[in-house]
Amino acid sequence: MAVIEIDTLTVERGRVPVIVDLSLGVEAGTVTGLLGPSGSGKSTLMRAIVGVQLVTSGTVKVLGAPAGSATLRRRVGYVTQAPAVYLDLTVAENLRYFARVLGASPRTVSAALQTVDLVGYERRLAGTLSGGQLSRVSLATALLGNPEVLVLDEPTVGLDPVLRRDLWAAFRRLAEHGTTILVSSHVMDEADHCDRLLLLRDGQLLADDTPAGLRARTGKASLDEAFLSLVEATA
Protein backbone atom coordinates (compact mmCIF):
# COMPACT_ATOMS: atom_id res chain seq x y z
CA MET A 1 0.00 0.00 0.00
CA ALA A 2 1.34 3.46 -0.85
CA VAL A 3 1.65 5.53 2.32
CA ILE A 4 2.56 8.69 0.43
CA GLU A 5 0.76 9.29 -2.87
CA ILE A 6 1.64 12.31 -4.96
CA ASP A 7 -0.33 13.01 -8.12
CA THR A 8 0.74 15.63 -10.70
CA LEU A 9 2.07 17.99 -8.04
CA THR A 10 3.21 21.44 -9.09
CA VAL A 11 4.57 24.00 -6.62
CA GLU A 12 5.55 27.52 -7.53
CA ARG A 13 7.33 29.82 -5.12
CA GLY A 14 7.12 33.42 -6.22
CA ARG A 15 6.15 32.35 -9.78
CA VAL A 16 9.25 30.16 -10.05
CA PRO A 17 8.29 26.51 -10.55
CA VAL A 18 10.02 24.44 -7.87
CA ILE A 19 8.16 21.14 -8.32
CA VAL A 20 6.86 20.40 -11.81
CA ASP A 21 4.06 17.92 -12.49
CA LEU A 22 5.51 15.31 -10.15
CA SER A 23 3.84 11.98 -9.36
CA LEU A 24 5.16 9.24 -7.09
CA GLY A 25 4.25 6.76 -4.38
CA VAL A 26 6.13 5.62 -1.30
CA GLU A 27 5.44 2.14 0.08
CA ALA A 28 4.84 1.33 3.76
CA GLY A 29 7.76 0.20 5.90
CA THR A 30 10.45 1.30 3.47
CA VAL A 31 13.36 3.71 3.65
CA THR A 32 13.16 5.96 0.62
CA GLY A 33 15.98 8.34 -0.21
CA LEU A 34 15.19 11.68 -1.80
CA LEU A 35 18.35 12.76 -3.55
CA GLY A 36 19.32 15.65 -5.72
CA PRO A 37 21.52 18.72 -5.90
CA SER A 38 20.68 21.65 -3.64
CA GLY A 39 17.88 23.70 -5.15
CA SER A 40 16.35 20.65 -6.83
CA GLY A 41 13.15 20.93 -4.76
CA LYS A 42 13.77 18.31 -2.07
CA SER A 43 12.78 20.50 0.88
CA THR A 44 9.76 21.91 -0.96
CA LEU A 45 8.56 18.39 -1.78
CA MET A 46 8.94 17.38 1.88
CA ARG A 47 7.10 20.50 3.02
CA ALA A 48 4.26 19.57 0.65
CA ILE A 49 4.16 16.06 2.14
CA VAL A 50 3.85 17.34 5.73
CA GLY A 51 1.32 19.93 4.57
CA VAL A 52 3.06 23.23 5.35
CA GLN A 53 3.67 24.15 1.70
CA LEU A 54 1.08 26.02 -0.36
CA VAL A 55 0.82 24.00 -3.55
CA THR A 56 -0.15 25.29 -6.97
CA SER A 57 -1.88 22.17 -8.29
CA GLY A 58 -2.03 18.41 -7.88
CA THR A 59 -2.70 16.32 -4.77
CA VAL A 60 -0.59 14.91 -1.97
CA LYS A 61 -2.04 12.16 0.21
CA VAL A 62 -0.46 10.63 3.29
CA LEU A 63 -1.94 7.52 4.93
CA GLY A 64 -4.98 8.04 2.71
CA ALA A 65 -5.72 11.58 3.93
CA PRO A 66 -4.85 14.90 2.27
CA ALA A 67 -1.40 16.08 3.42
CA GLY A 68 -1.58 18.35 6.45
CA SER A 69 -4.96 17.01 7.66
CA ALA A 70 -5.55 17.33 11.39
CA THR A 71 -5.68 13.52 11.70
CA LEU A 72 -2.14 13.25 10.32
CA ARG A 73 -0.49 15.62 12.76
CA ARG A 74 0.15 12.88 15.33
CA ARG A 75 0.99 10.25 12.72
CA VAL A 76 3.64 12.09 10.67
CA GLY A 77 6.95 13.19 12.15
CA TYR A 78 8.86 15.97 10.43
CA VAL A 79 12.42 17.19 10.81
CA THR A 80 13.17 20.54 9.20
CA GLN A 81 16.51 21.19 7.56
CA ALA A 82 17.49 23.80 10.17
CA PRO A 83 17.06 22.40 13.69
CA ALA A 84 13.70 23.48 15.12
CA VAL A 85 14.77 23.58 18.73
CA TYR A 86 14.44 26.17 21.52
CA LEU A 87 18.04 27.18 22.20
CA ASP A 88 17.21 28.58 25.64
CA LEU A 89 15.77 25.29 26.89
CA THR A 90 17.64 22.14 27.88
CA VAL A 91 17.52 19.04 25.70
CA ALA A 92 15.06 17.35 28.08
CA GLU A 93 12.85 20.46 28.29
CA ASN A 94 12.68 20.66 24.50
CA LEU A 95 11.70 17.01 24.19
CA ARG A 96 9.20 17.14 27.05
CA TYR A 97 7.49 20.16 25.48
CA PHE A 98 7.15 18.51 22.07
CA ALA A 99 5.99 15.28 23.75
CA ARG A 100 3.21 17.19 25.53
CA VAL A 101 2.19 18.95 22.32
CA LEU A 102 2.09 15.62 20.49
CA GLY A 103 0.27 13.91 23.34
CA ALA A 104 3.09 11.36 23.57
CA SER A 105 3.97 9.68 26.86
CA PRO A 106 7.02 11.06 28.72
CA ARG A 107 8.58 7.60 28.38
CA THR A 108 9.10 8.13 24.66
CA VAL A 109 11.51 10.97 25.51
CA SER A 110 14.23 8.64 26.78
CA ALA A 111 13.68 6.22 23.89
CA ALA A 112 14.10 9.06 21.39
CA LEU A 113 17.26 10.27 23.16
CA GLN A 114 18.66 6.75 22.94
CA THR A 115 17.97 6.53 19.21
CA VAL A 116 19.85 9.77 18.50
CA ASP A 117 22.61 8.85 20.99
CA LEU A 118 22.14 11.85 23.28
CA VAL A 119 21.64 10.04 26.59
CA GLY A 120 23.49 12.03 29.26
CA TYR A 121 22.83 15.35 27.50
CA GLU A 122 19.36 15.86 29.02
CA ARG A 123 20.40 18.81 31.19
CA ARG A 124 22.51 20.57 28.57
CA LEU A 125 21.17 23.86 27.27
CA ALA A 126 20.41 23.38 23.56
CA GLY A 127 22.22 26.63 22.75
CA THR A 128 25.51 25.15 24.02
CA LEU A 129 25.35 22.07 21.76
CA SER A 130 27.30 21.58 18.55
CA GLY A 131 25.51 21.76 15.18
CA GLY A 132 25.41 17.99 14.85
CA GLN A 133 24.07 17.52 18.37
CA LEU A 134 21.42 20.16 17.77
CA SER A 135 20.16 18.48 14.61
CA ARG A 136 19.94 15.24 16.57
CA VAL A 137 17.76 16.94 19.21
CA SER A 138 15.55 18.11 16.34
CA LEU A 139 15.42 14.56 15.00
CA ALA A 140 14.53 13.24 18.46
CA THR A 141 11.49 15.55 18.66
CA ALA A 142 10.18 13.97 15.44
CA LEU A 143 10.55 10.44 16.85
CA LEU A 144 8.32 11.19 19.88
CA GLY A 145 5.06 9.31 19.88
CA ASN A 146 6.32 6.80 17.29
CA PRO A 147 4.82 8.36 14.15
CA GLU A 148 3.91 6.01 11.29
CA VAL A 149 5.60 8.23 8.73
CA LEU A 150 8.88 10.10 9.19
CA VAL A 151 9.85 12.90 6.82
CA LEU A 152 13.47 13.83 7.48
CA ASP A 153 15.09 16.74 5.67
CA GLU A 154 18.85 16.13 5.60
CA PRO A 155 19.06 14.69 9.13
CA THR A 156 22.67 13.52 8.77
CA VAL A 157 24.26 16.79 7.64
CA GLY A 158 27.27 17.70 9.77
CA LEU A 159 27.45 14.36 11.55
CA ASP A 160 30.58 12.23 11.77
CA PRO A 161 30.69 8.85 9.97
CA VAL A 162 30.08 6.80 13.12
CA LEU A 163 26.96 8.75 14.02
CA ARG A 164 25.71 8.64 10.45
CA ARG A 165 26.09 4.87 10.37
CA ASP A 166 24.26 4.58 13.70
CA LEU A 167 21.41 6.81 12.55
CA TRP A 168 20.93 4.88 9.31
CA ALA A 169 20.86 1.69 11.39
CA ALA A 170 18.19 3.32 13.57
CA PHE A 171 16.15 4.27 10.47
CA ARG A 172 16.41 0.65 9.30
CA ARG A 173 15.16 -0.66 12.67
CA LEU A 174 12.24 1.77 12.60
CA ALA A 175 11.35 0.68 9.05
CA GLU A 176 11.46 -2.97 10.11
CA HIS A 177 8.86 -2.11 12.74
CA GLY A 178 6.63 -0.66 10.02
CA THR A 179 7.59 3.03 9.99
CA THR A 180 7.72 4.57 6.53
CA ILE A 181 10.73 6.83 6.16
CA LEU A 182 11.43 9.46 3.54
CA VAL A 183 14.86 10.95 4.01
CA SER A 184 16.58 13.56 1.89
CA SER A 185 20.29 13.90 1.39
CA HIS A 186 22.69 15.34 -1.08
CA VAL A 187 25.39 12.87 -0.10
CA MET A 188 25.24 10.01 -2.56
CA ASP A 189 27.23 7.57 -0.44
CA GLU A 190 24.27 7.44 1.93
CA ALA A 191 21.97 6.28 -0.84
CA ASP A 192 22.97 2.65 -0.39
CA HIS A 193 21.13 2.58 2.93
CA CYS A 194 17.82 3.11 1.13
CA ASP A 195 15.40 0.59 -0.32
CA ARG A 196 14.49 3.01 -3.04
CA LEU A 197 15.90 6.20 -4.47
CA LEU A 198 14.11 9.18 -5.89
CA LEU A 199 16.41 11.41 -7.88
CA LEU A 200 15.15 14.95 -8.14
CA ARG A 201 16.48 17.61 -10.46
CA ASP A 202 14.89 20.98 -11.22
CA GLY A 203 11.69 19.80 -9.53
CA GLN A 204 11.31 16.77 -11.75
CA LEU A 205 11.79 13.09 -11.03
CA LEU A 206 14.90 11.95 -12.87
CA ALA A 207 14.82 8.39 -11.58
CA ASP A 208 12.76 6.22 -9.25
CA ASP A 209 14.61 2.96 -8.68
CA THR A 210 16.47 0.72 -6.22
CA PRO A 211 20.20 1.35 -5.73
CA ALA A 212 20.94 -1.91 -7.60
CA GLY A 213 18.52 -0.98 -10.38
CA LEU A 214 20.21 2.41 -10.82
CA ARG A 215 23.62 0.79 -11.09
CA ALA A 216 22.36 -1.72 -13.64
CA ARG A 217 20.61 0.96 -15.71
CA THR A 218 23.62 3.24 -15.90
CA GLY A 219 26.38 0.61 -15.86
CA LYS A 220 28.16 2.55 -13.13
CA ALA A 221 29.55 1.02 -9.95
CA SER A 222 29.12 4.04 -7.70
CA LEU A 223 25.80 5.77 -7.16
CA ASP A 224 27.59 9.09 -7.48
CA GLU A 225 28.60 8.26 -11.04
CA ALA A 226 25.19 6.74 -11.76
CA PHE A 227 23.54 9.97 -10.73
CA LEU A 228 25.95 12.07 -12.79
CA SER A 229 25.37 9.98 -15.89
CA LEU A 230 21.59 10.36 -15.47
CA VAL A 231 21.92 14.12 -15.06
CA GLU A 232 24.13 14.40 -18.10
CA ALA A 233 21.90 12.16 -20.22
CA THR A 234 18.98 14.53 -19.71
CA ALA A 235 20.93 17.77 -19.87
Added chain:
Amino acid sequence: MNVYVTMATAERVLRQLRRDPRTLALVLLVPPLLLTLFRYVFDGSQMTFDRIGGPLVGIFPFTMMFVVTSIAMLRERTSGTLERLMTTPLAKLDLLLGYALAFAAVAVAQAGIACGVAFALLGLHVQGSVVVVIGLAVMNAVLGMATGLFTSAFARSEFQAVQFLPAVVFPQLLLCGLLAPRVHMAHVLYIASFAFPLTWAYDALSHAVAGTGSAKIVRDSAILGGVIVAALALGATTLRRRTP
Protein backbone atom coordinates in the same frame (compact mmCIF):
# COMPACT_ATOMS: atom_id res chain seq x y z
CA MET B 1 -7.77 23.71 21.31
CA ASN B 2 -6.49 21.71 24.24
CA VAL B 3 -6.00 23.08 27.79
CA TYR B 4 -3.15 20.64 28.40
CA VAL B 5 -1.21 21.88 25.35
CA THR B 6 -1.97 25.53 26.22
CA MET B 7 -0.57 25.04 29.71
CA ALA B 8 2.47 23.20 28.36
CA THR B 9 3.13 26.15 26.05
CA ALA B 10 2.73 28.70 28.85
CA GLU B 11 5.13 26.71 31.02
CA ARG B 12 7.64 26.48 28.18
CA VAL B 13 7.53 30.26 27.55
CA LEU B 14 8.05 30.96 31.27
CA ARG B 15 10.99 28.54 31.36
CA GLN B 16 12.56 30.38 28.43
CA LEU B 17 12.09 33.71 30.23
CA ARG B 18 13.67 32.31 33.38
CA ARG B 19 16.75 31.40 31.35
CA ASP B 20 17.08 35.08 30.47
CA PRO B 21 17.40 36.80 33.87
CA ARG B 22 18.55 40.08 32.34
CA THR B 23 15.35 40.49 30.33
CA LEU B 24 13.31 39.53 33.35
CA ALA B 25 15.15 42.08 35.49
CA LEU B 26 14.59 44.79 32.87
CA VAL B 27 10.89 43.97 32.61
CA LEU B 28 10.41 44.05 36.37
CA LEU B 29 12.73 46.90 37.37
CA VAL B 30 12.57 49.48 34.58
CA PRO B 31 8.99 50.68 35.35
CA PRO B 32 9.66 51.39 39.08
CA LEU B 33 12.96 53.07 38.15
CA LEU B 34 11.24 55.29 35.58
CA LEU B 35 8.52 56.13 38.10
CA THR B 36 11.21 57.11 40.58
CA LEU B 37 12.76 59.31 37.91
CA PHE B 38 9.37 60.97 37.29
CA ARG B 39 8.86 61.49 40.99
CA TYR B 40 12.06 63.54 41.30
CA VAL B 41 11.68 65.31 37.95
CA PHE B 42 8.45 66.71 39.42
CA ASP B 43 10.05 67.10 42.84
CA GLY B 44 8.57 70.53 43.37
CA SER B 45 5.07 69.49 42.40
CA GLN B 46 3.66 66.40 44.08
CA MET B 47 0.30 67.16 42.43
CA THR B 48 1.76 66.81 38.94
CA PHE B 49 3.38 63.52 39.93
CA ASP B 50 0.05 62.31 41.32
CA ARG B 51 -1.77 63.29 38.11
CA ILE B 52 0.76 61.76 35.69
CA GLY B 53 2.33 59.07 37.85
CA GLY B 54 -0.94 57.30 38.55
CA PRO B 55 -1.81 56.65 34.92
CA LEU B 56 1.86 55.94 34.11
CA VAL B 57 1.79 53.02 36.55
CA GLY B 58 -0.71 51.45 34.16
CA ILE B 59 0.88 52.53 30.90
CA PHE B 60 4.46 51.28 31.45
CA PRO B 61 3.33 47.64 31.50
CA PHE B 62 1.60 48.21 28.15
CA THR B 63 4.76 49.39 26.35
CA MET B 64 7.11 46.85 27.96
CA MET B 65 4.85 43.91 27.23
CA PHE B 66 4.28 45.10 23.68
CA VAL B 67 8.00 44.96 22.86
CA VAL B 68 8.88 41.79 24.77
CA THR B 69 5.96 39.84 23.33
CA SER B 70 6.39 40.92 19.74
CA ILE B 71 10.05 39.87 19.77
CA ALA B 72 9.36 36.58 21.54
CA MET B 73 6.72 35.71 18.93
CA LEU B 74 8.96 36.84 16.08
CA ARG B 75 11.67 34.47 17.31
CA GLU B 76 9.19 31.62 17.20
CA ARG B 77 8.40 32.49 13.60
CA THR B 78 11.99 32.91 12.40
CA SER B 79 13.63 30.03 14.31
CA GLY B 80 11.62 27.36 12.46
CA THR B 81 9.93 26.16 15.65
CA LEU B 82 6.64 27.68 14.50
CA GLU B 83 6.67 25.70 11.24
CA ARG B 84 7.53 22.58 13.24
CA LEU B 85 4.69 23.24 15.70
CA MET B 86 2.24 23.77 12.82
CA THR B 87 2.82 20.14 11.79
CA THR B 88 1.78 18.96 15.28
CA PRO B 89 -1.72 18.76 16.80
CA LEU B 90 -1.09 22.13 18.53
CA ALA B 91 -3.95 24.53 17.75
CA LYS B 92 -3.10 28.14 16.89
CA LEU B 93 -5.10 29.26 19.91
CA ASP B 94 -3.05 26.92 22.14
CA LEU B 95 0.07 28.79 21.12
CA LEU B 96 -1.42 32.28 21.46
CA LEU B 97 -3.14 31.58 24.77
CA GLY B 98 0.00 29.86 26.02
CA TYR B 99 1.97 33.02 25.31
CA ALA B 100 -0.86 35.14 26.72
CA LEU B 101 -0.95 33.20 30.00
CA ALA B 102 2.82 33.24 30.45
CA PHE B 103 3.19 36.95 29.77
CA ALA B 104 0.08 37.81 31.77
CA ALA B 105 1.79 36.19 34.76
CA VAL B 106 4.84 38.38 34.15
CA ALA B 107 2.57 41.39 33.70
CA VAL B 108 0.95 40.80 37.08
CA ALA B 109 4.40 40.75 38.71
CA GLN B 110 5.49 43.84 36.78
CA ALA B 111 2.40 45.88 37.59
CA GLY B 112 2.50 44.71 41.21
CA ILE B 113 6.10 45.86 41.68
CA ALA B 114 5.51 49.19 39.88
CA CYS B 115 2.46 49.92 42.00
CA GLY B 116 4.15 48.79 45.20
CA VAL B 117 7.08 51.13 44.65
CA ALA B 118 4.88 54.02 43.52
CA PHE B 119 2.45 53.82 46.42
CA ALA B 120 4.70 52.66 49.26
CA LEU B 121 8.03 54.34 48.50
CA LEU B 122 7.31 57.31 46.24
CA GLY B 123 4.26 58.47 48.08
CA LEU B 124 2.04 58.40 45.01
CA HIS B 125 -1.36 59.48 46.13
CA VAL B 126 -4.58 58.58 44.35
CA GLN B 127 -8.08 59.62 45.30
CA GLY B 128 -9.59 56.42 43.97
CA SER B 129 -8.92 52.78 44.73
CA VAL B 130 -5.34 51.51 44.58
CA VAL B 131 -6.66 48.04 43.79
CA VAL B 132 -8.48 49.35 40.71
CA VAL B 133 -5.28 51.05 39.50
CA ILE B 134 -3.34 47.79 39.92
CA GLY B 135 -6.09 45.85 38.15
CA LEU B 136 -6.02 48.29 35.22
CA ALA B 137 -2.22 48.06 35.08
CA VAL B 138 -2.46 44.29 34.67
CA MET B 139 -5.16 44.69 32.04
CA ASN B 140 -2.96 47.13 30.09
CA ALA B 141 -0.07 44.71 30.27
CA VAL B 142 -2.28 42.03 28.72
CA LEU B 143 -3.41 44.56 26.10
CA GLY B 144 0.22 45.34 25.24
CA MET B 145 0.92 41.64 25.00
CA ALA B 146 -2.05 40.94 22.71
CA THR B 147 -1.28 43.81 20.34
CA GLY B 148 2.42 42.85 20.39
CA LEU B 149 1.53 39.30 19.34
CA PHE B 150 -0.52 40.62 16.46
CA THR B 151 1.93 43.24 15.18
CA SER B 152 4.85 40.77 15.31
CA ALA B 153 3.28 39.16 12.24
CA PHE B 154 4.23 42.25 10.23
CA ALA B 155 7.89 42.23 11.20
CA ARG B 156 10.43 40.17 9.32
CA SER B 157 13.33 40.91 11.65
CA GLU B 158 13.96 42.04 15.19
CA PHE B 159 15.07 45.43 13.85
CA GLN B 160 11.62 45.92 12.36
CA ALA B 161 9.85 44.62 15.46
CA VAL B 162 11.64 47.13 17.69
CA GLN B 163 10.60 49.97 15.34
CA PHE B 164 6.96 49.13 16.01
CA LEU B 165 7.36 50.70 19.44
CA PRO B 166 7.78 54.26 18.11
CA ALA B 167 5.46 53.51 15.17
CA VAL B 168 2.55 51.92 17.03
CA VAL B 169 2.90 52.95 20.66
CA PHE B 170 4.26 56.51 20.59
CA PRO B 171 1.35 58.03 18.59
CA GLN B 172 -1.05 56.44 21.05
CA LEU B 173 0.90 57.90 23.97
CA LEU B 174 0.69 61.35 22.39
CA LEU B 175 -3.02 61.10 21.64
CA CYS B 176 -4.27 59.31 24.75
CA GLY B 177 -4.54 62.47 26.85
CA LEU B 178 -1.56 61.88 29.12
CA LEU B 179 0.46 64.83 27.79
CA ALA B 180 -2.35 67.19 26.98
CA PRO B 181 -6.12 66.93 27.47
CA ARG B 182 -7.65 65.45 24.31
CA VAL B 183 -10.21 68.28 23.98
CA HIS B 184 -7.34 70.72 23.44
CA MET B 185 -6.00 68.79 20.45
CA ALA B 186 -6.64 69.61 16.80
CA HIS B 187 -10.16 68.40 16.08
CA VAL B 188 -8.97 65.69 13.65
CA LEU B 189 -6.65 64.26 16.31
CA TYR B 190 -9.39 64.41 18.93
CA ILE B 191 -11.65 62.34 16.65
CA ALA B 192 -8.79 59.98 15.76
CA SER B 193 -7.90 59.41 19.40
CA PHE B 194 -11.17 57.51 19.92
CA ALA B 195 -9.83 54.74 17.67
CA PHE B 196 -6.78 53.93 19.80
CA PRO B 197 -6.94 51.46 22.69
CA LEU B 198 -4.50 53.46 24.82
CA THR B 199 -7.02 56.36 24.87
CA TRP B 200 -9.49 54.12 26.70
CA ALA B 201 -6.75 52.73 28.92
CA TYR B 202 -5.72 56.25 29.94
CA ASP B 203 -9.35 57.30 30.41
CA ALA B 204 -9.96 54.41 32.81
CA LEU B 205 -6.71 55.07 34.69
CA SER B 206 -7.33 58.78 35.07
CA HIS B 207 -10.82 58.07 36.45
CA ALA B 208 -9.36 55.47 38.81
CA VAL B 209 -6.70 57.92 39.99
CA ALA B 210 -9.21 60.75 40.48
CA GLY B 211 -11.73 58.45 42.11
CA THR B 212 -14.48 59.47 39.71
CA GLY B 213 -16.78 57.73 37.27
CA SER B 214 -16.67 54.06 38.15
CA ALA B 215 -19.24 53.47 35.39
CA LYS B 216 -16.74 54.89 32.92
CA ILE B 217 -14.01 52.60 34.25
CA VAL B 218 -16.30 49.64 33.65
CA ARG B 219 -17.10 50.87 30.12
CA ASP B 220 -13.42 51.49 29.30
CA SER B 221 -12.43 48.09 30.67
CA ALA B 222 -15.09 46.41 28.54
CA ILE B 223 -13.70 48.18 25.45
CA LEU B 224 -10.16 47.11 26.36
CA GLY B 225 -11.31 43.54 26.93
CA GLY B 226 -12.86 43.58 23.45
CA VAL B 227 -9.64 44.89 21.93
CA ILE B 228 -7.63 42.15 23.69
CA VAL B 229 -9.91 39.41 22.34
CA ALA B 230 -9.87 40.97 18.86
CA ALA B 231 -6.06 41.28 18.85
CA LEU B 232 -5.66 37.64 19.91
CA ALA B 233 -8.16 36.53 17.25
CA LEU B 234 -6.36 38.59 14.59
CA GLY B 235 -3.07 37.18 15.84
CA ALA B 236 -4.43 33.66 15.29
CA THR B 237 -5.23 34.48 11.66
CA THR B 238 -1.60 35.52 11.07
CA LEU B 239 -0.38 32.05 12.07
CA ARG B 240 -0.53 29.98 8.90
CA ARG B 241 -0.12 26.24 8.74
CA ARG B 242 0.66 26.50 5.03
CA THR B 243 3.12 29.08 3.77
CA PRO B 244 4.42 29.84 0.25
